[in-house]
């Protein structure tokens with residue numbers, strides 16, 4: 001039976017490289033690119049079809065930062081497919097990033113230099129904003145929109161005879177200290193990206209707890225440090241011109257400077273090949289690369305506890321209920 005995979009944020013970077021690599025793995029796969037910008041999606045599909053002319057590539061328009069769009073996309077996916085084997089929750093943003101230069105130079109000459117250069121801990125601050133749904137944009141895009149999508153697609157995902165796999169693109173920047181149950185949307189802090197990725201890790205753990213028995217499994221991946229639109233957005237292009245050669249050198253000392261979207265997608269593709277029962281719900285699968293350019297995957301235990309994950313899950317369900325009710329109210333007025 002042909003496998004079905006949906007990839008959010010498939011129009012560029014790691015998502016686009018993942019699509020190419022999935023087709024290399026299994027040319028018979030039914031691949032669905034779920035993208036915000038349809039012009040970019042059409043162009044990505046056209047590029048894939050040049051290499052894989054006989055494949056089925058579907059397009060779905062979705063803005064995971066808009067509740068209305070997520071609900072519409074979920075409806076369309078349910079109309080098109082009877083089941084989903086893989087749902088890659090990859091779309092993500094980092095809004096208005098700034099590098100803290102002081103922290104950078106302090107960190108560079110400390111024992112934590114490698115840690116700083118691989119996780120960006122304390123190095124990148126951001127300014128978030130509020131969406132039309134009244135939520136923090138980074139939280140809604142990186143986590144909540146995807147969470148609602150999963151809930152809406154449950155009939156396609158929770159089929160015991162046909163297990164499904166959720167695969168989240170998390171980050172090494174996910175940090176417990178940047179997440180709080182009291183302000184889980186991170187409206188008060190300056191590290192909304194880190195908070196949203198930590199929230200992703202918690203969500204994956206708790207989804208496994210609740211849904212494994214119904215045939216739904218969830219995993220988290222860290223693609224490493226990859227040069228994509230998101231990373232290029234952190235610094236001006238002339239600075240990157242200077243930094244990129246240094247980063248290729250750093251690659252010899254750390255396995256997580258994967259640098260290209262192809263390398264960054266390694267763990268995402270590796271999970272595509274694994275037996276679901278063999279996976280550990282408490283680890284993050286890191287895309288790594290050896291100094292000689294060989295890709296491999298390293299599982300690393302996550303810094304979280306299941307109790308916090310459960311409380312957070314209940315908060316997410318409550319928020320979903322409230323947002324859906326508000327949306328219904330607005331539609332009744334129209």
Ligand SMILES: NC(=O)C1=CN([C@@H]2O[C@H](COP(=O)(O)OP(=O)(O)OC[C@H]3O[C@@H](n4cnc5c(N)ncnc54)[C@H](OP(=O)(O)O)[C@@H]3O)[C@@H](O)[C@H]2O)C=CC1
Nearest residue numbers: 009012013014036063064065091092171225226228229230
């Ligand atoms: N690059 C890196 O070093 C790392 C990246 N990641 C994660 O990898 C994932 C992919 O990012 P990356 O490839 O680097 O960056 P890109 O900016 O290249 O890709 C991000 C993708 O997400 C899409 N997207 C953004 N916002 C929305 C939205 N509201 N609705 C739907 N799609 C949206 C973008 O679409 P559009 O083209 O329309 O903007 C784009 O296709 C992200 O989750 C990121 O957090 C994790 C660790 C490291």
Ligand SMILES: CC(C)CCC[C@@H](C)[C@H]1CC[C@H]2C3=C(CC[C@]12C)[C@@]1(C)CCC(=O)C[C@@H]1CC3
Nearest residue numbers: 116117118119120171172173225231243246247
């Ligand atoms: C080459 C170096 C001497 C200087 C590079 C400094 C920074 C630009 C980078 C150091 C750590 C990097 C990093 C990311 C972006 C680029 C750095 C800040 C991410 C935040 C990109 C998105 C993620 O999800 C995690 C990355 C962690 C490390």
